[in-house]
Amino acid sequence: MGRVKIPYYVAKNGRGYWQPTRVMREAGFEPVACGPDGPEAWRKAADCLARWKEYAAAKQRPIIPLMPAGSLAEAFQRYRGTAEWSAKAPRTREEWERAWFHIGRVFGDVRPHTVMLEHISGFRGMVEGKVSRREAHRVIKIWRALWRVSAAMGYCQRDADPSLGVRNKEPERRQALWSYREAALLVKGAWRAGYRGLAAAIAVAWDSSLSPVDVRSLTPAQRVRDSHGDVFMLAPPQPSRDARAAFSTPIW
Numbered sequence: 001m002g003r004v005k006i007p008y009y010v011a012k013n014g015r016g017y018w019q020p021t022r023v024m025r026e027a028g029f030e031p032v033a034c035g036p037d038g039p040e041a042w043r044k045a046a047d048c049l050a051r052w053k054e055y056a057a058a059k060q061r062p063i064i065p066l067m068p069a070g071s072l073a074e075a076f077q078r079y080r081g082t083a084e085w086s087a088k089a090p091r092t093r094e095e096w097e098r099a100w101f102h103i104g105r106v107f108g109d110v111r112p113h114t115v116m117l118e119h120i121s122g123f124r125g126m127v128e129g130k131v132s133r134r135e136a137h138r139v140i141k142i143w144r145a146l147w148r149v150s151a152a153m154g155y156c157q158r159d160a161d162p163s164l165g166v167r168n169k170e171p172e173r174r175q176a177l178w179s180y181r182e183a184a185l186l187v188k189g190a191w192r193a194g195y196r197g198l199a200a201a202i203a204v205a206w207d208s209s210l211s212p213v214d215v216r217s218l219t220p221a222q223r224v225r226d227s228h229g230d231v232f233m234l235a236p237p238q239p240s241r242d243a244r245a246a247f248s249t250p251i252w
Contacts, residue, residue, distance in 0.1 A: 004042050006018075006042060006045045006046055006049060007049055008020055008021070008024075008045070008048075008049065008052075009034070009041075009042070009045040009049075011037040011041075014036060014037055015033070015034075015035065015036055015037055015041075016033075016034040016035065016036070016037040016038075016041030016042070016044075016045060017031060017032070017033055017034060018031065018032040018034055018044070018045040018048045018049070019031050020048075020052065024052060026098075027055065027098070027131075028098075028131040028132050028134060028135030028138070029048070029051070029052055029055075029131065029132065030132050030134065032044065032045070032048050051130055051131070054130075055130075055131070058105070067108075067109070068109055070111045070155065071108060071109050071110060071111060072103070072104075072107050072108055072109075072110060072111070072112050072146070072150065072155070073104060073108035073109060074155075075112070075146075075149070075150040075153055075155045076100060076104070076108075076146060076150075078153060079146075079149050079150075079153070095138065095142065096142055096145075096146075098138075099138060099139045099141075099142035099143070100142070100146075102123075102127050102131075102135075102139050103139060103142070103143055103146070106123055107119075107123075111155070111156075112147065112150050112155050112156035113155075113156045113157070113160065115162055116162055117162040117163075117165045117166065119162065120140075120143070120162050120163045120165075120166050121165075121166050124136050124139070124140055124166055124168070127139050132171075133169075133171045134171045136168075137168055137169070137170050137171060140163055140166065140168040141168065143163050144161060144163055144164075147161040147163070148161075178206060180206075183202065183203070183206040186202050187199045187202050187203045187206075190202060201215050201216065204218070208232075218232055
């Protein structure tokens with residue numbers, strides 16, 4: 001059987017996988033299991049690559065060249081100039097901007113009160129089909145928040161949000177349980193293969209229950225020691241809450 005070279009496509013144990021980079025995953029493109037390595041798997045990987053290229057090309061173009069008076073784009077622009085917007089955490093602002101990439105292209109130049117339930121329903125389906133269900137859920141969540149902001153500025157009525165008639169089902173959360181032995185084998189395998197950073201990340205994630213992105217962002221400056229051992233102080237999601245990651249004996 002011949003071979004093809006498709007960016008981000010890899011074959012493992014006779015099966016093909018399309019594996020986007022971290023930047024691509026942050027944009028909503030998730031890994032895809034393409035099935036047995038062969039023409040059908042290559043076709044699926046090529047489709048995934050085509051969707052990514054379309055997204056990347058569109059992102060280079062201006063979303064809304066003009067902001068008509070009374071439009072949703074005007075409302076969002078005004079909101080970005082307020083102290084409330086500046087007070088949002090950087091990651092939250094990034095999430096809004098990411099959702100606006102989709103929202104602005106479709107609804108940016110229209111008045112909010114002209115958008116109907118059918119429009120939002122079709123829009124959500126389009127995002128889910130072109131990107132992912134997770135991205136569609138995120139976009140509708142931000143749409144609803146943006147609608148409330150727009151209503152506060154007089155662009156629409158707060159209770160007339162057409163998206164309230166759309167079921168915004170959240171994707172199933174990824175859940176897996178890893179035993180101590182399973183985690184230890186992964187750590188030792190990565191260490192012996194020369195991937196020392198990966199080994200450390202796996203060990204820390206298993207021991208602390210931190211997400212991969214939080215593990216990668218830890219710095220020595222966050223490390224403190226108490227009577228029980230090492231503790232990393234994390235940036236809390238809310239100012240009123242404390243967040244810590246404690247570590248036990250290293251599993252390697």
